[in-house]
Amino acid sequence: MILLRELLFPLIAVVAAFIVGGILILVIGDNPLQAYGLLFGSALSWPVGIGYTLFYATPLIFTGLAVLVAFRCGLLNIGAEGQLYIGAFATAWVGITLANLSPWLLIPLCFIAAILGGGVWGAIPGVLKARFGSHEVINTIMLNFIAVALLSYFTQYHYKTPGDPIMQTVPIGEGAHIARLGRFIPGLPEFIPLNLAFVLALICCGLVYLFLWRTKWGYELRATGTNPSAAEYGGISVRKQIIVAMTISGALAGMVGINEVLGYRYRYYDGFSDNYGFTGIAVALLGRNHPVGVIISALLFAILQRGGIPVDAFTEHVTKDIVQVLQGTIILFVAAEAFFRGPFAKFGLLNRSKV
Amino acid sequence: MAEIFTISLIWSTIRLTTPLILAALGGMFSERSGVINIALEGMMLAGAFTAAAVTYAVGSPFVGLLAGMGAGMVIAGIHAIACIRYRADQVVTGTAINILMIGVPGFLSGAFFLSSGSTPQIPKEQLIPRTPIMIAFALVPIAWYVLYKTPFGLRLRSVGENPEAADAAGVPVARMRYAGVLLSGILAGIGGAYLSIGQSSLFTRNMTSGRGFIALAALIFGKWRPVQTMLACLLFGLTEAVTIQMQGVVKLPSGEDIPVQFIHMVPYLLTIIVLAGFIGSSRPPKALGIPYQKER
Numbered sequence: 001m002i003l004l005r006e007l008l009f010p011l012i013a014v015v016a017a018f019i020v021g022g023i024l025i026l027v028i029g030d031n032p033l034q035a036y037g038l039l040f041g042s043a044l045s046w047p048v049g050i051g052y053t054l055f056y057a058t059p060l061i062f063t064g065l066a067v068l069v070a071f072r073c074g075l076l077n078i079g080a081e082g083q084l085y086i087g088a089f090a091t092a093w094v095g096i097t098l099a100n101l102s103p104w105l106l107i108p109l110c111f112i113a114a115i116l117g118g119g120v121w122g123a124i125p126g127v128l129k130a131r132f133g134s135h136e137v138i139n140t141i142m143l144n145f146i147a148v149a150l151l152s153y154f155t156q157y158h159y160k161t162p163g164d165p166i167m168q169t170v171p172i173g174e175g176a177h178i179a180r181l182g183r184f185i186p187g188l189p190e191f192i193p194l195n196l197a198f199v200l201a202l203i204c205c206g207l208v209y210l211f212l213w214r215t216k217w218g219y220e221l222r223a224t225g226t227n228p229s230a231a232e233y234g235g236i237s238v239r240k241q242i243i244v245a246m247t248i249s250g251a252l253a254g255m256v257g258i259n260e261v262l263g264y265r266y267r268y269y270d271g272f273s274d275n276y277g278f279t280g281i282a283v284a285l286l287g288r289n290h291p292v293g294v295i296i297s298a299l300l301f302a303i304l305q306r307g308g309i310p311v312d313a314f315t316e317h318v319t320k321d322i323v324q325v326l327q328g329t330i331i332l333f334v335a336a337e338a339f340f341r342g343p344f345a346k347f348g349l350l351n352r353s354k355v
Numbered sequence: 356m357a358e359i360f361t362i363s364l365i366w367s368t369i370r371l372t373t374p375l376i377l378a379a380l381g382g383m384f385s386e387r388s389g390v391i392n393i394a395l396e397g398m399m400l401a402g403a404f405t406a407a408a409v410t411y412a413v414g415s416p417f418v419g420l421l422a423g424m425g426a427g428m429v430i431a432g433i434h435a436i437a438c439i440r441y442r443a444d445q446v447v448t449g450t451a452i453n454i455l456m457i458g459v460p461g462f463l464s465g466a467f468f469l470s471s472g473s474t475p476q477i478p479k480e481q482l483i484p485r486t487p488i489m490i491a492f493a494l495v496p497i498a499w500y501v502l503y504k505t506p507f508g509l510r511l512r513s514v515g516e517n518p519e520a521a522d523a524a525g526v527p528v529a530r531m532r533y534a535g536v537l538l539s540g541i542l543a544g545i546g547g548a549y550l551s552i553g554q555s556s557l558f559t560r561n562m563t564s565g566r567g568f569i570a571l572a573a574l575i576f577g578k579w580r581p582v583q584t585m586l587a588c589l590l591f592g593l594t595e596a597v598t599i600q601m602q603g604v605v606k607l608p609s610g611e612d613i614p615v616q617f618i619h620m621v622p623y624l625l626t627i628i629v630l631a632g633f634i635g636s637s638r639p640p641k642a643l644g645i646p647y648q649k650e651r
Contacts, residue, residue, distance in 0.1 A: 010477065024462065027463075028462075028463075028466035028467075029466070076444075076446050077449075078393075078446065078450060089433075128627065128630075128631055130630075132630075132631040132632055133628040134627075134631050135630070135633070135639070137391075137393070137446050138571075138575060138626065138630055139627055139630065141393065141568055141571070142572065142623035142624075142626050142627050143623070143627070145565060145568065145619075145620070145623045146620050146623050146624065147615070149616040149619045149620045149623075150616065152616050153614050153616035153617065156614070156616075159612060275454065275457075278450055278453070278454060279454075281447060281450055282450075282451075282454075285447060317465055317466040317469075318462075318465070318466075319461055319462055319465035319471060319472075321457075321458040321460075321462040321465065321472070322458065322461070322462060323458065323463030324454055324455065324457045324458025324459075324461075324462075325444070325455060325458040325459055325462055326458075327454050327458070328451045328452065328453075328454040328455025328456070328457075328458060328459075329451075329453075329475070331447060331448075331450065331451035331454065332433070332437060332443075332448060332452070332455065333449040334447075335437060335443040335444055335447040335448045335451060336436075336437040336441040336443040336448065337441075337443075338441040338442060339441045
């Protein structure tokens, strides 16, 4: 019953969003069934479609987990976007400066750089909240812009190949490259950038689950999220938990850099993130702030992202903007869940405590 | 340095400040009523796209401006219904609207103009480069008067500070909040319209490029008060104007351009500093972000 209840509203929200999107497609004179057919058909075709879908899902799992951990502590981290940029640049920086190191040393160092970079950038709003009480939402928004400006400066003035018109750094050392999954999976071509970071993302889901629900620290973090004053009364330092949660959250977001830099482009590319940080909010929310839910909803959003490309190419009028339209509508419906709960509550199907 | 501080800098500052003032004052009405509005960016995009599309179709920028206001209001209406009627998380709803409004203009221009995200060019005589500027600066004293000297303003502030008490005193909390959010949509819509049919002559993809968030920063920097908010907008507008004027004119001793990125950071850094209480304290309305549910 609990599982059904947890699944029901996200499912309704997704279906409702697809209906809204379908109506829009109909209005501009295309066939929604054809568009959705293209979308899912191409995203789920083996091997290219699925390979890319899983590749797109990787950053969303990381950012979804990042938002989840903060959320479980009662914080809304909308700064995953900035944190993942810092993490990506940090890992690229290590990959460039220590390019000649042995892979056995270089890759772990690059991982640590991504985690530390994101973690530090996440810790800043945590400390600001714990120390000065300033709201993490505003501070994370501001830090997103600061991160983008800062990294564009470093890219442009210090780490670009002179004369390169593209805003990207010089390549990282080959020892820092991590393997693409095509090397291990028969039938999956190696040009698909799906790489070991996807496996790392799945491992992180397990670790986050164990941390939050099977350790004392996770319990303290969640207790802070459920009821901060009770937690404080029970001897938990709320301030410390806020900093811990934001640091872990930022570190998870920073790991997007591993996928992007070490597994895909092999350099830092300015402005690479396709709103991964913000989509992470949707992923966490739709996944009911549970690691398993995060995987499922990250896959859904990745399907949208991958499937949007053929929709753009093979329909008369529909552009790939349909992806953002669907994403935004899904989040809106998930956020305003009471909109659906209304009619159901009437039939007594769902009795939730009033928040 | 002297060649930067000229009349054209002042003029450019005013032009860059205008959309910020409009969006920030809009945000003020919403947040003073207790509803967080990080969707200013999305509302501006709605206004910018609609104003350009309608002006192109009808040929009258004033109809376009009205349409832009209407579009901002519709988007604000979605935010308001989700946040007030269905007590959705205001930050999440705002994020949803911002993502939605990256997509919707591109989706519609793909269908109507067969383009990928921009509207066709509008002829020069169909632009309104001055009117929105006058509206923006005239709105500052008006907003001040409305907020502090009218019963409407008093009620708006009361539902943002203490909705329970306001409710007990007979103030319709939900209705006041709807008014605040819708006003924010209308004003952000004008701000967006100014970008597409005032400053330039078409809508381009994501043309607000973060101005909604700078407006939000100015609102916080201005401590949620109209005059201070305008001053913050002017400061942020000036920093942007200076960066534009500096490009290619002022060089570092090494002969390179001064990195504009550091100047871009100024508004955001100042906001963090102010919010942390280093330069006076900036206190948000007490009930900001908390949905109100009437006791039964």
